[in-house]
Amino acid sequence: MVKKSHVSTTINGEAVEFLCEPRQSLLEVLRDTLRLTGAKEGCNNGNCGACTVILDGVPVNSCLVLGVEVEGSKITTIEGIATESHLHPIQQCFLEGAALQCGVCTPGFIVATKALLDHNPNPTEHDIRFELAGNLCRCTGYDKIIRAVQDAAAVLQENRS
Amino acid sequence: MATKIKPDEKTAGDHQNANGAAPKYKVIGTRPVRHDGVDKVTGRALYGADVHLTGLAHGRILRSPHPHARIKSIDRSAAEALPGVLAVITGKDFPNLKDKIADLGEGSVNLADLSANCLAHDKVLYKGHAVAAVAAVNAHVAEEALKLIKVDYEPLPQVNWVLDAMREDAPLLHDNVFTSEMGKLAKKPSNVPVHLHFETGDVDKAFATADVVIEREFKTATVHQGYIEPHVSIAHWNRDGHITIWTSTQGSFTARQQSAELLQVPVSSITVIPCEIGGGFGGKITVYLEPVAAILSRKCGKPVKMVMNRTECFEGTGPTPGSFIRLKLGAKKDGKLVAGEAWLAYDAGAFPGGMIGPGCMCVFSCYEFPNARVDGYDVLVNKPKSAAYRAPGSTQAAFACESVMDELAERLGIDPIELRQKNAVHEGSRRVDGPTYPRIGFVETLEAAKNSDHWKSKLTGPNRGRGMASGFWFNIGLKSCAAANVNADGTVTLIEGSTDIGGTRTSIAMQLAETLGLGAEDVHPQVADTDSVGYTDVTGGSRVTFATGLAAYHAGLDIREQMQARAAILWDCKPEAVTWDDSVFRNGDRKITFKELAGKLNQTGGPIVGRAAVDPEGPTNGFATHIVDVEIDPETGKATILRYTAIQDAGKAIHPSYVEGQMQGGSVQGIGWALNEEYFYDDQGKMRNASYLDYRMPTALDLPMIETIIVEVPNPAHPYGVRGVGEAPIVPPPAAIAAAIHNAIGVRLRELPMAPHRVWAALRDKAAGK
Numbered sequence: 045m046v047k048k049s050h051v052s053t054t055i056n057g058e059a060v061e062f063l064c065e066p067r068q069s070l071l072e073v074l075r076d077t078l079r080l081t082g083a084k085e086g087c088n089n090g091n092c093g094a095c096t097v098i099l100d101g102v103p104v105n106s107c108l109v110l111g112v113e114v115e116g117s118k119i120t121t122i123e124g125i126a127t128e129s130h131l132h133p134i135q136q137c138f139l140e141g142a143a144l145q146c147g148v149c150t151p152g153f154i155v156a157t158k159a160l161l162d163h164n165p166n167p168t169e170h171d172i173r174f175e176l177a178g179n180l181c182r183c184t185g186y187d188k189i190i191r192a193v194q195d196a197a198a199v200l201q202e203n204r205s
Numbered sequence: 206m207a208t209k210i211k212p213d214e215k216t217a218g219d220h221q222n223a224n225g226a227a228p229k230y231k232v233i234g235t236r237p238v239r240h241d242g243v244d245k246v247t248g249r250a251l252y253g254a255d256v257h258l259t260g261l262a263h264g265r266i267l268r269s270p271h272p273h274a275r276i277k278s279i280d281r282s283a284a285e286a287l288p289g290v291l292a293v294i295t296g297k298d299f300p301n302l303k304d305k306i307a308d309l310g311e312g313s314v315n316l317a318d319l320s321a322n323c324l325a326h327d328k329v330l331y332k333g334h335a336v337a338a339v340a341a342v343n344a345h346v347a348e349e350a351l352k353l354i355k356v357d358y359e360p361l362p363q364v365n366w367v368l369d370a371m372r373e374d375a376p377l378l379h380d381n382v383f384t385s386e387m388g389k390l391a392k393k394p395s396n397v398p399v400h401l402h403f404e405t406g407d408v409d410k411a412f413a414t415a416d417v418v419i420e421r422e423f424k425t426a427t428v429h430q431g432y433i434e435p436h437v438s439i440a441h442w443n444r445d446g447h448i449t450i451w452t453s454t455q456g457s458f459t460a461r462q463q464s465a466e467l468l469q470v471p472v473s474s475i476t477v478i479p480c481e482i483g484g485g486f487g488g489k490i491t492v493y494l495e496p497v498a499a500i501l502s503r504k505c506g507k508p509v510k511m512v513m514n515r516t517e518c519f520e521g522t523g524p525t526p527g528s529f530i531r532l533k534l535g536a537k538k539d540g541k542l543v544a545g546e547a548w549l550a551y552d553a554g555a556f557p558g559g560m561i562g563p564g565c566m567c568v569f570s571c572y573e574f575p576n577a578r579v580d581g582y583d584v585l586v587n588k589p590k591s592a593a594y595r596a597p598g599s600t601q602a603a604f605a606c607e608s609v610m611d612e613l614a615e616r617l618g619i620d621p622i623e624l625r626q627k628n629a630v631h632e633g634s635r636r637v638d639g640p641t642y643p644r645i646g647f648v649e650t651l652e653a654a655k656n657s658d659h660w661k662s663k664l665t666g667p668n669r670g671r672g673m674a675s676g677f678w679f680n681i682g683l684k685s686c687a688a689a690n691v692n693a694d695g696t697v698t699l700i701e702g703s704t705d706i707g708g709t710r711t712s713i714a715m716q717l718a719e720t721l722g723l724g725a726e727d728v729h730p731q732v733a734d735t736d737s738v739g740y741t742d743v744t745g746g747s748r749v750t751f752a753t754g755l756a757a758y759h760a761g762l763d764i765r766e767q768m769q770a771r772a773a774i775l776w777d778c779k780p781e782a783v784t785w786d787d788s789v790f791r792n793g794d795r796k797i798t799f800k801e802l803a804g805k806l807n808q809t810g811g812p813i814v815g816r817a818a819v820d821p822e823g824p825t826n827g828f829a830t831h832i833v834d835v836e837i838d839p840e841t842g843k844a845t846i847l848r849y850t851a852i853q854d855a856g857k858a859i860h861p862s863y864v865e866g867q868m869q870g871g872s873v874q875g876i877g878w879a880l881n882e883e884y885f886y887d888d889q890g891k892m893r894n895a896s897y898l899d900y901r902m903p904t905a906l907d908l909p910m911i912e913t914i915i916v917e918v919p920n921p922a923h924p925y926g927v928r929g930v931g932e933a934p935i936v937p938p939p940a941a942i943a944a945a946i947h948n949a950i951g952v953r954l955r956e957l958p959m960a961p962h963r964v965w966a967a968l969r970d971k972a973a974g975k
Contacts, residue, residue: 065345067345075255076257079257080248081251081252081254081255082247082248082249084252084254084433084434084483085254085435085512086433086434086435086483086897087514087515087896087897088514088515089515089896089897091515091897091898092433092515092897094433121248122247122248123247125247126247131243131246131247135243135246135247138246139239139243139246140238141862142236142239142860142862142863142865142866144242144245144246145484145707145708145863145866145870146432146433146434146481146482146483146484146485146706147241147245147246147481147483148252148432148433148434148483148484149433149483150245150246151246151248154246172905173904173905173906173908174906176905176906177904177905177906178904179905180433180897180902180904181433181905182430182431182432182433182484182486182870182874182902183484183706183707183866183870184866184869184870184873185870185871185872185874185903185908185911186869186873186903186904186905186908187865187869187908187911188862188865188866188869189905190905190910191910
C-alpha cells in the first residue's frame with residue numbers, strides 16, 4: 045500500500061486534518077474518510093456536478109481534485125450552507141419552489157448556486173443557466189431550479205438592503 | 206389480503222365527476238413543502254452510497270470488453286492472492302436456475318436470463334456484461350484485483366441493429382430462443398423471441414378507399430434513463446442465513462423477490478431496506494448488484510457495498526430499445542382516418558423481453574382506427590438487456606405515428622390540432638389491441654393546446670418553426686399497502702412501501718391528510734422496508750400517487766371509523782350516531798376535534814392504527830399534448846428550443862408543483878432523446894460514448910422554461926380523481942420537435958436523434974434537390 049499523506053484544511057469553518065492516499069479524490073475523502081456524504085458521486089469524471097464544493101471561493105467538482113491538493117485550503121460543502129438553526133435562503137427557495145425531485149443533484153446545485161450568487165448577486169436567467177450548466181439534473185427539466193435561484197437572488201438582495 | 210377496490214358509495218361521496226361542481230379540498234391542490242425536503246437540501250438524506258456499516262467490504266465487477274464471446278475459462282487465482290482481496294466470484298457461484306418468468310410490476314423477466322445478466326454464465330452478450338466480481342478492503346484494491354482476473358474469450362460475430370439481427374444469416378445470441386408467433390413456436394432458433402400481431406377491420410380494403418395514404422420509415426437510437434445516482438447495493442448475508450440489502454430501487458419488494466429467486470432462498474430470508482433513490486425512470490426495477498453483493502458477502506462474511514461508475518451504468522444496465530418502425534396512415538379528404546398499419550421492431554438487448562408489447566399497444570392509442578394492423582418484433586441484439594424507461598415503448602411509436610399525422614395534416618391542409626381532434630379517442634373508443642377507453646382527458650388536452658397562449662402566439666423569424674404532438678401512456682394500478690398510526694398530539698404517522706423518487710411521500714400524505722381533515726404537515730410519511738409494511742409493487746407505471754394514495758385514503762377511512770367508535774364511547778352513543786365533518790366528530794350538540802380525540806385514545810381503548818391493502822382497478826390512461834418552437838442554425842444544423850409548452854390531463858393534481866415537475870422533467874428527457882442522446886456504437890459493436898461528456902443529456906443552458914398547463918378530468922375510479930402523470934410527458938417531444946423542424950426548414954427528419962449532423966445533411970440534400 046502507498047504511504048498516506050497528512051493534510052490540514054478548513055471545512056465549513058472548522059479545522060480538519062486527515063490522512064489520504066495520493067490517488068484519493070477530495071470527494072472520496074469527504075465522503076468515506078470524513079463522512080460528509082452530502083456531496084454525491086454521479087460520474088466521478090467532472091461531468092455531472094453532483095459533487096460540487098466551494099474550494100477557496102471557487103466551485104469545483106470535488107471528484108477532480110485530489111485530497112492531497114487541499115492542504116491549507118478553505119472548503120465549503122453542502123453541510124456548511126445552513127446555519128445551526130436556519131436554512132440558507134437558497135435552500136429555502138429550493139424547498140418552497142419544489143426545485144428538486146429525487147434530490148441527488150440538489151446538494152451540487154445548491155453549492156453551485158451559492159458560489160454563483162456570491163460573485164454575481166443579480167444574475168440574469170441566462171447567467172444562471174450558463175453558470176449551472178455543469179450541474180446535471182435528470183428529473184426537473186431545470187425550470188423550477190432556475191426559478192428557485194432567481195427567488196433566492198431576490199431574497200438575498202432584500203436581506204442586504 | 207389485498208382487496209379489489211372499485212368505485213363505491215363510500216368513495217363516491219368525496220368525488221365529483223367532470224360535469225359536477227369541483228369538490229372543495231383543503232389540502233389537495235395546495236403546494237406544501239415536501240416532508241423529506243430539509244434532509245434533501247442539507248445533504249442529510251441517506252442514499253445508498255451514503256450507507257456505511259461496520260466491517261464494510263467493497264465490491265467491483267469485471268466486465269466484458271467484447272460485445273459477443275464465449276467464455277472459455279476464468280482464472281481468478283492471481284486476484285484472490287492480492288493482499289486485501291476478500292472474495293472473488295463468477296457466474297458459477299450463482300445457483301443454476303431453470304427458466305421461470307417473474308413479474309416485475311412493469312414488465313416481466315426470465316429468471317435464468319436475469320441470473321446470467323447479473324454474472325455471465327457461458328457467454329458474454331454485450332460489451333459491459335458482468336463476468337466476475339471481487340470484494341476487497343476498499344474499492345481501489347477491488348479495482349486492482351479485477352485486472353488480475355484472466356478471462357479467456359472466444360470472440361463471436363456480433364449484431365446490434367434490429368434489421369440486421371432479424372436476417373436469416375445473423376449471428377445468433379441464444380441457440381434456445383425460438384420465435385413465438387400467434388401461439389406457435391418456430392422450429393429453428395432465431396433472434397426474434399416474439400412476433401406480436403393485432404388486427405381489426407379490413408385494412409387493405411380500407412386503404413383502397415382512402416383519399417390520402419402516407420407510409421414512412423423511422424429509426425430511433427438506444428437511449429439511457431440517465432438517473433444521476435449510479436446503481437448501488439449493500440448486502441449482508443448474516444451467519445443466521447438472513448440477508449439484509451440496502452439498495453437504490455424503484456421497488457423494494459421486487460428487489461427482494463428477484464434476489465430471493467436468484468439466490469434460491471425464501472423471500473422472508475431477505476429484508477430490503479430502500480434508501481433514498483437518485484432517479485430511476487424505469488431503470489431501477491431490475492436487479493444488477495443486489496445478488497452479486499449478497500454472494501460476495503456470504504463468501505467473505507462481511508457486508509459488501511457495490512457502487513457502479515457511470516460507464517457501468519451506460520454499458521451494464523438496461524437502456525431503452527433502439528427501434529425501426531414502418532407506419533402507414535390512410536385518411537379521407539376531411540381528415541377522418543380510415544386505416545393504419547404499423548410494423549415495429551424494437552431491440553430487446555441481450556435477452557428476450559423488450560418493450561415491443563407496450564410499443565404495439567401504444568402506436569395507434571391516440572386515435573380511432575376502424576381498420577388497423579400492427580406487427581411487432583422483439584429482437585435480440587448484442588446490447589445490454591433493455592429496461593423500462595418512462596412510458597417504455599411509447600415514445601418510439603409516437604415519434605412514428607405523430608410524425609405521419611403531421612404530414613397528413615400538411616397534405617390535407619388541416620390544422621394539426623384539428624386533425625387530431627377529428628380522430629381523437631374518448632370514452633367508449635376502442636384501442637386497436639382491444640380495450641375500450643374509460644373516461645379520459647385527451648380531447649381536453651387538445652382543446653387546451655388550441656386555446657393556449659403558445660399556440661395562439663405568432664412565431665416570426667427565419668429558420669424558426671412550430672410543431673405539436675400528442676402522447677399516451679396506460680398508467681397502472683397494482684398493489685399497495687399503507688398503515689397509519691394516530692399520535693397523541695393529533696398527528697398521524699403514515700407507513701408506506703413506495704420508494705419516493707419525485708415527491709410521492711407528500712402526494713400520498715396529502716391524500717391521507719385530506720381524508721382526515723388534517724394539514725399536510727400533520728401527516729408524517731415514512732417509506733418502510735420490506736419487513737415493516739405490506740407488499741407494495743414498484744414505483745413505476747405512474748401508479749404511486751394513484752394506488753398508494755388510494756391505500757392512504759382507505760387507511761384514513763379506517764381511522765375515521767375507529768375514531769367515530771371512540772367518540773361514541775366518550776358520549777355513550779352508537780358509533781353510527783357520530784358524524785364526521787372537516788376533522789370534527791359530532792353527536793347532537795356535542796363535538797370533538799380529531800386532535801382532541803387523538804389525545805383521548807388511551808382512555809377509550811388504546812392506540813388506533815388505520816390500515817389498507819389495495820389492488821385497484823381503473824388507473825385510467827394519461828394523455829399529453831406538447832407544443833414547441835425551434836430555431837435551426839443552418840450553418841451547423843443545431844436545433845435550439847425557443848419555447849415549450851406541455852399540456853396534460855392529471856385527473857386531479859394533488860400537489861400541482863410536483864405534477865408540473867413531472868411534465869417538465871419528462872418533456873426535457875424527451876427533448877434529449879429527440880436532439881442529442883444516443884448509444885453510439887463503432888463497427889465492432891462497442892459503445893464509444895459511455896460518459897456524461899459524450900452521452901450528452903440536456904443541461905440548463907440548452908433549454909428555455911418549460912410551460913405547463915394541467916388539465917383536470919377527474920378519474921372516476923379514484924376518490925380524489927387522480928390519474929398517473931409521470932410517464933406520458935416523455936412521449937410527445939420527438940414528434941413535436943420533428944414537426945417544428947419541418948415547419949422551420951421544410952425537411953422531415955425520421956431518425957432519432959435529430960442531431961446537428963442529421964439536420965445539416967437534410968438541409969444539404971434539400972439544397973441539392975434530393
